[in-house]
Amino acid sequence: MARRSPLINVMVSAVMKASRSLRRDFGEVEQLQVSRKGPADFVSMADKRAEDTLFEELQRVRPDFGFLMEERGEVKGKRDDVRFIIDPLDGTTNFLHGLPHFAMTVAVEERGEITAGVIYAPLTDELFWAEKGQGAYLNDSRLRVSGRKRMDEALLSTGIPFKGREGHDEFKAELAEFMPSVAGIRRFGAATLDLAYVAAGRYDGFWESNLQPWDIAAGILMVKEAGGYVTDLNGGTDMLKTGDIIAANDQLHMPMQRVIKRARRGLK
Template identity: 55%
Template sequence: MQGSANINLMIKAARKAGRSLVKDFREVENLQVSMKGAGDFVSRADIAAEKIIRDELMSARPNYGWLGEESKPEEGADPTRRWIVDPLDGTTNFLHGLPHWAVSIALEHKGEIVAGVIFDAAKDELYWAEKGAGAWMNESRLRVSGRHRMIESIFATGLPFGGRGELPSVMRDLGRLLPVCAGVRRWGAAALDMAYVAAGRLDGYWERGINAWDMAAGVVIVREAGGFVQAIAKDGNMLEDGEVICANERIFETFSDTIRNG
């Protein structure tokens, strides 16, 4: 499918960064058994991928603002537009040699995400969407699942690690959700969780304590695939609050009530 100049630019940048990360990913298994380990190497790979994306996007759109995981935010000469970028979502998976990670690029216009690209380079799956133009994975149109019974549905979330403070809330969420659904998955890459909701592989996803760049591209992709996306707090702002819930339209109300009414 042919997209706008901006989405084509985003796809080009994501693919270029993805190729660089795939080369680095092949080295991780060898580094895992070294005394030093792979941590420093993966950090360099992450930063290098962001530089590739930044160079591609900002050279073509120098007036846009920038919000990236590995660099300082910048307000552009055009204050209504900014790129929101996670060069390597699923860093811990990458570090451990697990082929489940992605490049995520979003374009925000006047506070709304209007285009998004999520590139799973290890599997060569490119998810993308523009407002009003539908959502796609490679050349296939995406549509959220049609399941309408919670007991037949599977969901994804993130689990807090390293002493992060969201654990009590997540445990309460799981206590309410697990008895009424077909299962919960923890894949370790928020962008791909949202892409999988758009593709109908998952029926819903929620997470607390994440960053704008983790979810931004997924917001427009899920919406353009026919799903609902909101902040967990009904009057909240997803990107500012760092929390999101999404699902197909048939189960969103029941699912969101289950998570919110804790």
């Protein structure tokens, strides 16, 4: 059985507590009070409750840590070199439409590097977790990225920019380049789970642009610890700053990057 560190146990405990209300609220999704703060960007009371629980639980046991959260934004801690990065509900649109594909996530960033991460899908009870140098796990089973080597065998995942967001032309060009050369492309609407599924070998690769740090922080570590490669679209390592990401195994990462570069060159 995989041994979790005290820090991972703290994160898992907070996620499990917050997930109780999230499950309950999903069961009553039609009665949720929803506020709209931007185009295609809905924030439910369920989202807010879950974030409050995560913040309170994690601050209680790690009072020196800072926080970066989807709703509250940045909260400074006594230490300026370590913080939790939190998304209480990734897949909000799915949640509000009654689609059972969403997750909550907590990551730890120390001196600019992600060192621990948890992604939890409450409805399937799948707990993905990873710690730097210790591997990635689904519950207690070790994860490895897929071993596929050919693009025509690869199943990829991505995200489609929605109304009010930039990148529609770029995405259409990328999709046109990818479709003839891969086995399939999926868009399920939760980047945290897309990355967890790459780590688990369910997807062979994932790419998306204009994401937020809380969408990808835990997943970046998860894929790396499962033996995969993660960069931004240009091959750099500033994914949390750029919001652009490619994640795959060592055989498919470079071919995916070439396809994206080719697609974007065609727009110039």
